Amino acid sequence: MATGIELLVAAALCLACPPMNDTLPEGLILLNEDGSAITEMPIDVEVANAGLDADAPVETLETLRNKREKLRNMKEWMNGQHLRIATLEDYPLSYTEILENGTRIGRGVSFQVIDFLQEKFNFTYEVVVPQDNIIGSTMDLDRSLIEMVNNSQVDLAAAFIPLLSEQRTFVFYSSTILDEGEWIMVMRRPRESAGGSGLLAPFEFWVWILIFVSLLAVGPIIYMLIIIRNRLTGDAVQQPYSLGHCAWFVYGALMKQGSTLSPIADSTRLLFATWWIFITILTSFYTANLTAFLTLSKFTLPYNTVNDILTKNKHFVSMRGGGVEYAMRTANESLSMLNRMIQNNYAVFTEASNDTYNLQNYVERNGYVFVRDRPAISIMLYRDYLFRKSVSADDEKIHCPFAMAKEPFLRKKRTFAYPIGSNLSELFDPELLNLVESGIIKHLSARELPSAEICPQDLGSTERQLRNGDLMMTYYIMLTGFATALAVFTTEVLFRYINGRREANKWARHGIGRTPNGQSVKPSRWLRGLRHLQSGGDKQLLGKSTHGENVTPPPPYQSIFNYHAGGEQQQLRYGKRHGLVLGGNGQQGTGVRRLINGRDYIVFRNSNGQSQLVPTRSPSAALFQYTYTE
Known part of the structure; x- marks a missing residue:
């Protein structure tokens, strides 16, 4: 309620207000209480025709x-x-x-x-x-x-x-x-989502492609920039890294591993830091999205559209003589591209009108995709849900063993049909239009269904445990890694064997490792490696003293060339005692003299078939003697 002061202020303001306009709009037609016109109409317009278009046809x-x-x-x-x-x-x-x-x-x-x-x-x-x-x-x-x-x-x-x-x-x-x-596809609910592996889900396809391209390109780019910088600046302190080191740095950063590379130049440090920052942000996004996907992922089906059925050659079933069959068999219809699936027996048209039978026989038992119009599919799944819920009241997976696709398989307008020439449509169609526009038809179609969606694609379970399907990509990566390592190992062994044979042949052509009768006694590197593994190894490092070890040295250097009386017998006894054959068949020669790389050697053959070289030049002989005596 207004106060007295407010009323006084309102009265003062009204004194300055303009007078009210009591004139009516021009051309307004006034009527009496009985409906007769007060205002005179123009000469060329009648009251009965007021509001009609002057250009309206007479008929x-x-x-x-x-x-x-x-x-x-x-x-x-x-x-x-x-x-x-x-x-x-x-x-x-x-x-x-x-x-x-x-x-x-x-x-x-x-x-x-x-x-x-x-x-x-x-x-x-x-x-x-x-x-x-x-x-x-x-x-x-x-x-x-x-x-x-x-x-x-x-x-x-x-x-x-x-x-x-x-x-x-x-x-x-x-x-x-x-x-x-709308004809919808219904299928058996898969255990895992068909959206792809869990490890690849955080990023879409093109993001993975760009990451792979950057992984291949950044290493050579860093290598080229370092080379260009060194050539332009002439810096001798910053050593250029090899292409392999740059590539492994990029890969190691992606795997969150450290690097032994320590750049000194500021520009090189910025290149390395830029890649590290990029990888840090990328891995953070990946980790967060992977966690969200594995806990609250969106469930997807393997068959959502007609293209999925066509490309994967999936068997499906529909009603015999229904709209789906004729849309496939007719050339100018939207499903005509599926006509070849009928010829290849991928499409089945059942004559059974019982949807429950078709669902159990084709979908549940044989794994077919059942195509049916939306009202029939919805009511069928709802009744199946009620029956299964009465059997098991807790497990959602038991309640909803089937899933319905989101995208319609076929869309077609539907009507009643009359004989050609019938005039019943003129009588019935206006009434049908009223029912459609008022929403009664739509209401009647969904009257038996609840307002909530029955058995959606994503059941909405918050307690989601990881399954093997979520980790399949991890298994694939492990298998690929082991297979690649096995292939590389086989290649290394093969090349080692080939190189060993080639080296053995090269030594044999130069006469080294042959016995006095001309036969080769030097085994290949491959066989030597195997024998080394079996015997535990009998090699020693150069310059390493043999004192304190059970190593049988060769005969003294002086005894090799000692030809005095009885020396040969003493030499033979010494050689046999130490496992070394100094010549053969009692001959005076104590070995085979060979010229190897311009130097003279005496070649002895051990009892195990290996060759022993003893240098004959004074400096080499002194070193040889020092190795086994000092």
Whole structure:
């Protein structure tokens, strides 16, 4: 409530207000209480024609009157008429039941609409079904619904019939579209998501491609920049790293490993630091996204679109004589590219109208994909969910063994059908349009379903445990790494064997390692390596003293050339005692003299077949003697 001061202020302000305008807008037509006009109309306009367009054709009112008169006559004619109505077994949109007296009655959304029309136009009807539960097409017309309508055996086809191009030559579709039918794929729910391996999920495909390209390119780029810097600056302190070192630095940084490279130049340090910063940010994003994916990942199905069915050659099943089959067999329809799958027996069309049987027989047992329109699929999964929940009340995976794809397999508008030349559409279509625009058709289609989504793709379980499927990429990486290491090891062994044979042949061509009779006694490096592993190794480092070790030295250098009386027998006894054969067959020669790389050697053959070289030049002889005596 306003106070006294506020009222005084309002009165003072009203004194300055302009006077109120009581004049009415120009051209306004005033009416009396009885509805008669007060204002005089212009000379060329009549009150009865006020509001009509001056350019409107003269026959407009006459056409409207004729149309209204025709509808009135049709309503009078329809009153008390008996119609024959054909339908299909397509639960829940249209289906039939047979009463105890043998009378077939129609059920479903279609006949709820028919009952509404019956109440409005006061007619009676009987329900008939075709011999085969199929819609019918040019190549499949016998015993079909379209054949009955085309032959005027029925007055109306009360079913949600998809608008297909071939059928337009046989029937007249209703001008009112009942709904846009969506055929959905339902399949067995996979245990793991089909979105890919868990290790690759944090980044999309092109991110991985760019990371791989950067991993290959950054190493050579750093190497080239270091070379260019050294050549331009002439810096001798910063040694240029090799290409292999740069490449391993890039790879080691990606694996969060350290590096032995320690650049001194500031520009080189910035290059290394830039790559480290990039890898740090990249690995942080990867770790965070991987954690989110493995805990709250979005579940995806292996078959979501028609292209998935086509590219993977997946077996699927649909209703015989339904919209999916004719859309595949007709050349100018959206599913015509699947026609070859029919020829290759990947597409199955079942004649069973029981959706539960088709779900259990084809999907649950054989792993097929079942394609059905959305109302039928939704009700079928809901009833299966209620049954399984009564068996097990806790496990969601038991409640929902099936999953429904998000993307429709086929979209088609659906209507009623009339015989060609029938005028029932002019009477029924306006009423059907009112039902569609008011949402009654849509409400009737989903009336038996709950408001919540039944068995969605992602069950929404917050307690998600990691499965083998999430770690499959880890196993693949391990197997690939071990296989690569095995291949490299085999290559190393092969090249070692080839190089050993080549070296042995080269030494044999120069005469080294041969016995006095010309036979080669020097084994290859491959065999020497094996013998070294078996014997534990009998080699020693150069310059290492043999004192304190159980190593049998060769004979003293002086005794090799001692040819005095009895010296040969003493030499032979010494050689045999120490495992060294100094010549053979009692000959005076104590070995084979060979010229190796311009130097003279005496070649002895040990008892195990190995050759022993003793230099004959004084400096080499002194070193040889020093090695085994000092």
